[in-house]
Amino acid sequence: MNQPAAAATLPDHPPAPSPASQRMTPRELRASLSLASLYAFRMLGLFLILPVFVVHARQLPGGVDPLMVGLVLGVYSLTQGLLQLPFGMASDRLGRKPVILFGLLLFAVGSLVAAQATDVVSTIVGRALQGCGAISAAVTACIADQTRDSQRTKAMAMVGASIGLTFALSLVVAPLLYQRIGMPGLFYLTAAMAVLGMLIVWVGVPDLPLPDRVSSVPGASAPARTRFMAVLCDAELARLNVGVFALHLVQLAMFVVLPSWLVERAGLSLPDHWQIYLPAVMVSFALMLPPLAWGERRSRMRAVFLGSVALILTVQLGYAAQPVGLVAYGLLLLVFFAAFNVLEAILPSMVSRLAPPDARGTALGIYNTIQALGLFAGGAVGGWISQRFGGASVFVLCAGVMTVWLLVAFGARRWPQSSGRQQPAPQS
Numbered sequence: 001m002n003q004p005a006a007a008a009t010l011p012d013h014p015p016a017p018s019p020a021s022q023r024m025t026p027r028e029l030r031a032s033l034s035l036a037s038l039y040a041f042r043m044l045g046l047f048l049i050l051p052v053f054v055v056h057a058r059q060l061p062g063g064v065d066p067l068m069v070g071l072v073l074g075v076y077s078l079t080q081g082l083l084q085l086p087f088g089m090a091s092d093r094l095g096r097k098p099v100i101l102f103g104l105l106l107f108a109v110g111s112l113v114a115a116q117a118t119d120v121v122s123t124i125v126g127r128a129l130q131g132c133g134a135i136s137a138a139v140t141a142c143i144a145d146q147t148r149d150s151q152r153t154k155a156m157a158m159v160g161a162s163i164g165l166t167f168a169l170s171l172v173v174a175p176l177l178y179q180r181i182g183m184p185g186l187f188y189l190t191a192a193m194a195v196l197g198m199l200i201v202w203v204g205v206p207d208l209p210l211p212d213r214v215s216s217v218p219g220a221s222a223p224a225r226t227r228f229m230a231v232l233c234d235a236e237l238a239r240l241n242v243g244v245f246a247l248h249l250v251q252l253a254m255f256v257v258l259p260s261w262l263v264e265r266a267g268l269s270l271p272d273h274w275q276i277y278l279p280a281v282m283v284s285f286a287l288m289l290p291p292l293a294w295g296e297r298r299s300r301m302r303a304v305f306l307g308s309v310a311l312i313l314t315v316q317l318g319y320a321a322q323p324v325g326l327v328a329y330g331l332l333l334l335v336f337f338a339a340f341n342v343l344e345a346i347l348p349s350m351v352s353r354l355a356p357p358d359a360r361g362t363a364l365g366i367y368n369t370i371q372a373l374g375l376f377a378g379g380a381v382g383g384w385i386s387q388r389f390g391g392a393s394v395f396v397l398c399a400g401v402m403t404v405w406l407l408v409a410f411g412a413r414r415w416p417q418s419s420g421r422q423q424p425a426p427q428s
Contacts, residue, residue, distance in 0.1 A: 081372030088365020
């Protein structure tokens with residue numbers, strides 16, 4: 001089994017990195033900002049659809065069938081989950097940029113199909129095509145290729161912030177845009193954002209050779225590729241995959257119950273929910289930065305990681321106690337988003353640092369596939385438990401899932417080092 005050089009055996013801690021190693025080079029910053037903005041444009045196009053499609057669907061043939069409407073919203077995640085691994089593996093062999101550009105092209109084509117849709121079935125086809133552009137693993141691997149280990153979590157945090165900010169923005173602007181340009185206009189806007197994303201990748205992301213094509217000896221053959229089963233069966237990568245499954249199962253399961261509880265127990269009408277979501281998301285990004293910076297600077301990212309898992313466990317127990325009042329719900333939601341954002345930055349960074357360099361795309365493809373499965377399981381299991389046993393039981397389940405993850409994470413034997421000495425800084 002591969003034991004990458006960047007991994008440290010617990011409980012050893014590397015020496016504190018030098019000040020120079022704590023800063024991104026211009027090349028790293030350019031690549032990270034470009035890929036984060038790519039995520040932002042792509043995800044904004046998706047998020048703009050979610051708050052308004054249920055209302056729009058009533059105007060379409062078949063749009064009153066909840067199952068068909070649910071398929072419109074969910075088929076994207078299905079095709080994403082099925083294709084993340086193939087796209088990630090392809091990026092290891094063909095290069096990151098070609099795979100990302102092809103995925104964005106599929107996403108744009110799917111957006112155009114959905115814009116021309118005259119019924120729910122053709123909208124489902126368009127959304128499925130959108131999901132076929134499953135580039136998350138390739139983009140994350142590209143970020144890993146473009147950054148040193150000491151800067152990796154910062155870059156992942158930029159991506160997480162871009163996704164969260166676009167989600168918050170979509171809650172506010174989607175109804176306004178829908179009134180002005182309608183659902184076809186939103187899909188055309190989504191296609192335009194995909195094209196803009198292609199330009200960002202083409203111009204803003206530096207080219208790098210594939211890891212397995214680099215050899216320090218002139219004329220030497222490339223080393224043997226890391227096998228798929230070696231990546232799939234790596235114990236430490238498996239721990240991280242358990243974590244991303246648990247995190248996204250809990251994320252979706254809790255939001256099966258939370259909206260109705262905000263109405264019934266916190267007295268906040270459904271159209272006003274953005275008033276609690278938007279501040280919680282925005283403030284959470286300010287709260288996530290200090291622990292990430294402290295963890296990298298002091299080489300204590302393991303403590304930050306485990307602490308964030310414990311915080312989400314605490315939030316689930318808090319909701320399971322069935323609090324009453326808007327302040328209680330708002331504070332718990334703020335803590336959840338802050339811890340969630342920290343974990344969303346650390347998890348893919350750890351996968352990229354523990355995976356063999358020539359199999360980063362494969363490892364992140366597995367990671368993103370399991371993430372999609374976690375979202376599916378959260379919606380399905382959360383809905384079933386809520387129906388059978390009540391909303392509080394969903395949060396009890398979530399607390400149990402987080403407890404299992406915390407125990408699994410405590411057993412880690414390898415942890416990526418934070419020291420910037422492991423890699424030379426990329427030239428600007």
